[in-house]
Amino acid sequence: MREVFINYRTGDGEKTAALLDQELSRRFGPQHIFRASKSIAPGEAYPEKLLAALRGSALLLAVVGPDWTNFRTRLNDPEDWVRREIEEAFACEVPVVPILDGRKTNRLNKAHLPSELARLADLQSVPFDTHDTAAGVGRIGDLVAETVPGLRDLSKDEATPRAQDTVTNSIGDVSGTAVQSRDFTGDVGGTVIKGSHGPVHTGHGHIYQNSRHVSGGRHISGDGTIYFEGDHHGNIQHRFGEPDQREDDGR
16 A cells, blocks of 8 residues: 655656655655655556556655646647546545645636646645755655554664673773672673773672782682782772682792
């Protein structure tokens, strides 16, 4: 099912129609946007495919360029496809929104339309400034989201940050206090602190202290879980619960 049908005339508004197709397809998915020159494959029956897509749509965007009403000969022809698509939308009660393409495009006037399309002049239109296409596309995209609430807005999915399951820290030289920012349960591994000056707080969890000296070389607290490389100056505070203290008896 194509929820959004883009109606346009070749030679008048086709570039804006292609832009709307591109951006609305990106925002809602290409399977939900119908534009005849893109959506009907070579060899497919044009009338049947087009009318089927139109009857299954929830919204028709009629791109009206500055010369739209100048094609009066075509508009007066019942077989003109721009006219037929709009008439079919009216017959199927598909909402129609005129998109006024460019600053020079004025609202439609009933006097310039065949009676079958006169209703089009009464519909609220949306101006599309070709000098600020980003704002125009965004406004029309918001309109589509409001008019067709069943559509999934993929741009909101892209803006949702992903949750991070792990924390990886790398601490080089520290002057002052270094704090491990997350709590841990069980053994803690992979925290390396080099050349610290001042108190070091390493968080919560289980730790077994079997170190024999602090100054110089490498100090290991626990069974290989935390390493202090180089000389340490200041207090070392283990906040992993109650450590198993062993006094150095000189052996």
